[in-house]
Amino acid sequence: MKILVTVKRVPDPDQKIKLTADGRQLDLSGLPCVVNPFDAIAVEEALRIRERSSEAGEIVVLSIGAAECEEQLRTALAMGADRGIRVDTPAAADPWNVAAIVQAVVAREQPGLVLMGKQAVDDDSNQVGQFLAARLNWPQATFASKIEFVDGHAEVNRETDSGIERVRIALPAVITTDLRLNEPRYVSLPGIVRARKKPLEVLSLEALGVALQPRVKLLGVTIPTSSRAGTRLRDVDDLVQRLKELKVI
Amino acid sequence: MRILVVAEHDQGALKGVTLSAVGFARALKDAEPEILLMGHQVGSLAEQLRRYGPVWVADHEALRLAAADRYAEIIRRVAAERQASMVVAAASTFSKDILPRAAALLDGTMGTDVVGVQEENGQLLFLRPVNAGSVVATVALMGEPKVLTLRASAFKSPEPGEPQEVHPIAVDPTSLPNLIEVVRRDSKTSSRPDVTEARVVVSGGRGVKNAEDFERIIGGLADVLHGGVGCSRALVDAGVTSNDLQVGQTGKIAAPDVYFAVGISGAVQHLAGMKDSKVVVVINKDPDAPAFEVADYGLVADLYQAVPELIQKLQPSP
Numbered sequence: 096m097k098i099l100v101t102v103k104r105v106p107d108p109d110q111k112i113k114l115t116a117d118g119r120q121l122d123l124s125g126l127p128c129v130v131n132p133f134d135a136i137a138v139e140e141a142l143r144i145r146e147r148s149s150e151a152g153e154i155v156v157l158s159i160g161a162a163e164c165e166e167q168l169r170t171a172l173a174m175g176a177d178r179g180i181r182v183d184t185p186a187a188a189d190p191w192n193v194a195a196i197v198q199a200v201v202a203r204e205q206p207g208l209v210l211m212g213k214q215a216v217d218d219d220s221n222q223v224g225q226f227l228a229a230r231l232n233w234p235q236a237t238f239a240s241k242i243e244f245v246d247g248h249a250e251v252n253r254e255t256d257s258g259i260e261r262v263r264i265a266l267p268a269v270i271t272t273d274l275r276l277n278e279p280r281y282v283s284l285p286g287i288v289r290a291r292k293k294p295l296e297v298l299s300l301e302a303l304g305v306a307l308q309p310r311v312k313l314l315g316v317t318i319p320t321s322s323r324a325g326t327r328l329r330d331v332d333d334l335v336q337r338l339k340e341l342k343v344i
Numbered sequence: 345m346r347i348l349v350v351a352e353h354d355q356g357a358l359k360g361v362t363l364s365a366v367g368f369a370r371a372l373k374d375a376e377p378e379i380l381l382m383g384h385q386v387g388s389l390a391e392q393l394r395r396y397g398p399v400w401v402a403d404h405e406a407l408r409l410a411a412a413d414r415y416a417e418i419i420r421r422v423a424a425e426r427q428a429s430m431v432v433a434a435a436s437t438f439s440k441d442i443l444p445r446a447a448a449l450l451d452g453t454m455g456t457d458v459v460g461v462q463e464e465n466g467q468l469l470f471l472r473p474v475n476a477g478s479v480v481a482t483v484a485l486m487g488e489p490k491v492l493t494l495r496a497s498a499f500k501s502p503e504p505g506e507p508q509e510v511h512p513i514a515v516d517p518t519s520l521p522n523l524i525e526v527v528r529r530d531s532k533t534s535s536r537p538d539v540t541e542a543r544v545v546v547s548g549g550r551g552v553k554n555a556e557d558f559e560r561i562i563g564g565l566a567d568v569l570h571g572g573v574g575c576s577r578a579l580v581d582a583g584v585t586s587n588d589l590q591v592g593q594t595g596k597i598a599a600p601d602v603y604f605a606v607g608i609s610g611a612v613q614h615l616a617g618m619k620d621s622k623v624v625v626v627i628n629k630d631p632d633a634p635a636f637e638v639a640d641y642g643l644v645a646d647l648y649q650a651v652p653e654l655i656q657k658l659q660p661s662p
């Protein structure tokens with residue numbers, strides 16, 4: 096089975112984000128970037144699906160954006176994916192347009208499964224996978240913490256607010272990953288060397304026949320600050336006293 | 345402006361956050377909120393909800409469990425028929441699974457985790473946290489309907505009023521998609537309130553060593569305060585707690601009157617889920633733990649000593 100995995104380039108979530116001097120935008124210059132953690136999990140899962148199945152299958156990784164996204168595609172190739180596609184966009188595409196682009200790539204590549212992160216940790220939208228599944232009229236299984244294949248179907252454990260839910264879906268399908276699905280492997284040095292030689296195709300929006308139609312316009316950003324006093328308490332009795340003042344007890 | 349509020353319920357009980365979504369809708373100018381309720385044998389929920397607005401009810405065996413394909417299709421039909429300019433629901437794994445699918449079917453536009461709304465030159469602008477809540481973005485959503493998931497903690501539930509009309513929706517299961525079969529759902533029965541609804545939340549982190557300690561120390565403190573329990577991702581990963589207790593960017597949002605972060609370092613991804621709490625109490629043995637920076641009250645102490653002592657001192661005297 097051919098698996099298409101989406102890989103978004105995002106600022107390293109462990110780095111502190113600042114605004115530009117005029118305070119109107121995020122200052123992303125100089126911030127190290129990584130593969131969106133949920134997408135790294137999706138790549139890992141694709142590799143594991145292939146490793147435990149008897150049939151060979153290609154793993155294609157897709158990133159949408161400017162040339163620097165190729166760094167993250169190379170990381171995914173170094174993990175073990177076979178081939179990369181970057182769709183070149185002049186500016187960051189919103190989830191609606193990302194879904195439209197992925198749909199066009201699905202039409203070209205005809206994968207049996209699309210694996211993607213449940214959310215990009217920069218925009219925190221949690222939309223693309225569901226948009227894509229609806230556009231394709233495919234089943235979806237979001238927030239996956241376990242994926243198994245039974246009689247040509249996928250059975251997926253989903254992490255929900257009230258516990259695990261198991262769904263059964265026919266293929267092709269869209270599955271989005273949650274943190275507990277797996278722990279992505281580290282890229283090895285030989286992996287990095289091999290990745291340099293793997294094919295990486297760049298497609299234009301025209302070639303895909305997609306025209307961007309922004310549905311979300313970013314108008315401003317602010318960085319909220321904490322205004323909490325941070326009073327240090329002496330001991331447990333002090334805490335008990337405060338809780339009484341707060342009428343918690 | 346007609347706003348369709350999608351109700352959420354679990355095991356026969358209405359999720360309180362649904363009312364916050366109604367509160368959001370009511371506060372908008374010229375708003376006409378209507379509620380959409382989907383499920384099976386949900387008559388009593390409709391009775392509750394009609395005190396907050398007219399209710400459309402899709403009640404059918406085929407809708408007993410929330411499968412995204414079917415629920416999104418029902419939302420599409422009702423939103424189209426009612427010509428809703430907005431479709432909203434409280435942010436949860438239920439709404440985050442289903443609403444984006446409905447938004448795509450409706451050819452609309454979508455905002456996730458909205459915490460505020462402003463009007464500018466007749467246009468609505470939405471505020472939403474991004475980058476694990478370290479940034480708040482102001483966005484315009486182009487197109488209609490505007491589909492939103494809402495942070496319940498940011499909006500007040502309205503007072504119930506006179507009962508409004510309940511409209512049943514005819515459901516023909518053969519006309520619904522059948523792409524997703526829900527095989528099994530955990531029906532967790534906890535005596536404690538959920539972190540999204542509790543007035544007091546006690547959360548434990550990696551400082552808690554195992555499941556017994558978690559139950560005795562974190563659970564014990566929650567019980568004397570009649571609160572709920574939460575945790576950091578570290579404990580879920582360690583297999584100490586289950587995922588549905590996780591608070592944070594990729595877990596639940598807790599905004600109680602008092603939030604206790606016990607043995608939690610204070611990573612941004614965790615803070616994202618507790619920032620809106622009224623009062624934050626941090627107990628950590630490391631005086632430099634970042635969590636202290638967002639605390640109202642901080643106690644530098646070993647949780648294995650401080651919390652049992654606290655529980656004992658809070659115990660109602662016999």
Ligand SMILES: Cc1cc2nc3c(=O)[nH]c(=O)nc-3n(C[C@H](O)[C@H](O)[C@H](O)COP(=O)(O)OP(=O)(O)OC[C@H]3O[C@@H](n4cnc5c(N)ncnc54)[C@H](O)[C@@H]3O)c2cc1C
Nearest residue numbers: 549550551576577578592593594607609613614629630647
């Ligand atoms: C994509 C992504 C999403 C994430 N989403 C979330 C999320 O939603 N929620 C979340 O919580 N995390 C999330 N994380 C993980 C997050 O980055 C942190 O790793 C996690 O929150 C750390 O948990 P912790 O504070 O319990 O553990 P640690 O950072 O290990 O901190 C443990 C703390 O306990 C203290 N301690 C130890 N022993 C004691 C003792 N005896 N008494 C008192 N204090 C003690 C230590 O001083 C330390 O401060 C996410 C990570 C990623 C990459």
Ligand SMILES: Nc1ncnc2c1ncn2[C@@H]1O[C@H](COP(=O)(O)O)[C@@H](O)[C@H]1O
Nearest residue numbers: 101102159211212214215220221222223
């Ligand atoms: N620019 C992009 N390139 C590749 N994949 C993306 C891009 N944006 C979003 N995605 C995918 O969509 C998922 C959900 O993103 P979002 O809905 O934006 O939170 C991510 O985990 C990625 O797999």
